[in-house]
Amino acid sequence: MSLLEVDDLAIHFGGVKAVDGISFAVEPGEVFAIIGPNGAGKSTIFNLISRIYEPTRGRIRFDGQDITRLRAHDIARLGIARTFQNIELFDHSTVLANLLMGRHSHRATNVVQDILFLPKVRREERAHRRKVEEVIEFLELEAYRGKMIAGLPYGVRKVVEIGRALAIGPRLILLDEPASGLSVEETQDMAFWIEDMRREMGLTVLMVEHDMSLVTQVCDRVLAVANGRPLALGTPAEVQGHPDVQAAYLGTERAS
Numbered sequence: 740m741s742l743l744e745v746d747d748l749a750i751h752f753g754g755v756k757a758v759d760g761i762s763f764a765v766e767p768g769e770v771f772a773i774i775g776p777n778g779a780g781k782s783t784i785f786n787l788i789s790r791i792y793e794p795t796r797g798r799i800r801f802d803g804q805d806i807t808r809l810r811a812h813d814i815a816r817l818g819i820a821r822t823f824q825n826i827e828l829f830d831h832s833t834v835l836a837n838l839l840m841g842r843h844s845h846r847a848t849n850v851v852q853d854i855l856f857l858p859k860v861r862r863e864e865r866a867h868r869r870k871v872e873e874v875i876e877f878l879e880l881e882a883y884r885g886k887m888i889a890g891l892p893y894g895v896r897k898v899v900e901i902g903r904a905l906a907i908g909p910r911l912i913l914l915d916e917p918a919s920g921l922s923v924e925e926t927q928d929m930a931f932w933i934e935d936m937r938r939e940m941g942l943t944v945l946m947v948e949h950d951m952s953l954v955t956q957v958c959d960r961v962l963a964v965a966n967g968r969p970l971a972l973g974t975p976a977e978v979q980g981h982p983d984v985q986a987a988y989l990g991t992e993r994a995s
């Protein structure tokens with residue numbers, strides 16, 4: 740069974756058909772990319788899957804469960820985590836604090852229990868810390884643990900954002916342009932993190948990405964979209980060579 744199934748998904752903003760009849764399925768352990776020119780609808784598809792937007796029509800299933808109408812924080816609890824195109828971290832908190840915030844969807848204690856700092860709260864706190872320390876070790880963030888986000892280089896902040904998503908212990912991670920703003924070397928490191936997420940953590944990865952060198956290196960399959968509509972689905976080589984995809988990119992500098 741596919742881990743994520745998207746069926747005839749659509750959202751219209753007034754007259755703009757931002758997403759209009761998108762279907763695809765992501766298999767467990769797969770690294771799957773959505774590509775397309777600017778304004779194609781890629782981020783909107785992510786916002787629909789992570790339940791920030793309400794679809795005009797269509798269905799989203801995760802592990803066989805219909806999640807089309809679930810609330811965003813229930814999505815996280817089910818095991819879907821995401822990063823954002825414009826990094827969304829708390830700039831004036833430390834790396835450790837940001838990663839711990841990523842665990843919030845898992846809190847099983849209530850406010851009164853928290854205030855009294857009952858044993859259950861302490862146990863839960865220790866479990867959160869253990870998970871976060873695992874992520875810090877996995878992403879080699881030890882040197883940055885106590886540092887404020889605001890003072891960190893852009894490339895490190897991107898890795899911390901991935902860390903915050905990993906801290907929830909997801910089965911599926913949505914990466915919105917993981918290579919944007921990164922140097923060639925940092926993009927290569929990102930490719931290694933993505934491969935390790937799959938290999939060592941058993942994660943399934945769905946990403947939106949413009950950098951075709953990263954897509955070709957790490958993705959099993961690619962869906963190309965333009966104007967909210969599907970263009971081609973297949974291996975990176977098949978999709979890049981598809982005449983409709985080449986036509987959609989004609990005159991743009993990206994996807995080269």
Ligand SMILES: Nc1ncnc2c1ncn2[C@@H]1O[C@H](COP(=O)(O)OP(=O)(O)OP(=O)(O)O)[C@@H](O)[C@H]1O
Pocket residue numbers: 752755756757758775776777778779780781782783784
């Ligand atoms: N909340 C919104 N209200 C109105 N229009 C929107 C909204 N969100 C997205 N759109 C429109 O939907 C279309 C798709 O936008 P989207 O951001 O999903 O594209 P994208 O493929 O992610 O582009 P990019 O590669 O530049 O990030 C655009 O025409 C955009 O203006």
